[in-house]
Amino acid sequence: MKKILLIAPMSPFYRPSILGTAPLSGLLILATILRDRGHSVRVIDETITNLDYTKIEDVDTVLITAMSATVKRAYKIADIFHNKGIATILGGIHVSFQPDEALQHCSQVVLGEAENVIIDIVEGRQNERIVNGGRIADLSTVPIPDYTLVEGLSKHPEIIGI
Numbered sequence: 001m002k003k004i005l006l007i008a009p010m011s012p013f014y015r016p017s018i019l020g021t022a023p024l025s026g027l028l029i030l031a032t033i034l035r036d037r038g039h040s041v042r043v044i045d046e047t048i049t050n051l052d053y054t055k056i057e058d059v060d061t062v063l064i065t066a067m068s069a070t071v072k073r074a075y076k077i078a079d080i081f082h083n084k085g086i087a088t089i090l091g092g093i094h095v096s097f098q099p100d101e102a103l104q105h106c107s108q109v110v111l112g113e114a115e116n117v118i119i120d121i122v123e124g125r126q127n128e129r130i131v132n133g134g135r136i137a138d139l140s141t142v143p144i145p146d147y148t149l150v151e152g153l154s155k156h157p158e159i160i161g162i
Helices: 025-036 071-083 093-097 118-122
Strands: 003-008 040-045 061-065 087-091 108-112 130-134
Touching: 003 025, 025 040, 025 061, 025 118, 061 071, 071 087, 071 093, 087 093, 093 108, 108 118
Parallel strands: 003 040, 003 061, 061 087, 087 108, 108 130
Antiparallel strands: none
């Protein structure tokens, strides 16, 4: 069993809404897959909870999602863990288009959807630095994201992604 930290960085353009925030469902799907496989998972969405990552030592693997609006923050976080020798994996839309840029900050990059490859990556059977996750052909094979995994999120959030 691995200890896995999944992080959705906050955009510098984020402005709190009176309606609240909705965690990224893609990251939560990965967390649900890994949890169901028996791994210990923590999910941090920085629009809800913010941590001092320099103090976190008790993780084996860190997964960070990055879109263009959050990529600078994602790289900053990735550098903290990667420099500690912790397996650090970046994915998301920006990284899928700029994998060589992302590899300067992490151990591995996932292009496209990670649902079909995340277990092999985390469990060490997929060692390439750039992993093509491809596309999900049948959404019914993907678990419903478990929103209770997000630290600091209400047990009954008013807004969720679909």
